[in-house]
Amino acid sequence: EAQVTQNPRYLITVTGKKLTVTCSQNMNHEYMSWYRQDPGLGLRQIYYSMNVEVTDKGDVPEGYKVSRKEKRNFPLILESPSPNQTSLYFCASSFLGTGGTDTQYFGPGTRLTVL
């Protein structure tokens, strides 16, 4: 089954404790992206990747890191989480077409709470 998977689905942690949220897709997509979603603010892009070893900042990259060592995986790293990073996080992937990203397929989401 074609899908994007994320783990963990739920996480409660404390300020400053490093964490990684994994994302994997099995559709051979070139493009992958991380978003956070907060009430009233919609989806905001954190980082994206056009291909292996190619990553770039989105609109809200501060406090986050990513890597793209393999085409299928795109982990999101919070080196020192803070309470303002409490949010619902989505990973998405797509092919690259004319003019940019094609239809994006989303993982199920990770609900993160930082105390």
Added chain:
Amino acid sequence: GQNIDQPTEMTATEGAIVQINCTYQTSGFNGLFWYQQHAGEAPTFLSYNVLDGLEEKGRFSSFLSRSKGYSYLLLKELQMKDSASYLCAVKHYQLIWGAGTKLIIKP
């Protein structure tokens, strides 16, 4: 700058028709997506418009006017399961997302 506007919330009655509007002002345009998102779940793809006009897909239709910077999503024969948020996104290399319209369906 990049700006996408959608109504924050709309209410409609089961069995009725509702139109959700999206207006955009962006530095470029390569297409417009509509996604559906149920509370706490991932967005799922509904439609994609790149040329002007109406695209129909079952109970859902999407319209685009590039000259007016305007799109709408039309939902017919509303069902309770259509209660969700509807997200408009403009494609300009990345996707530029609107904040979404929460649609409430009443019996």
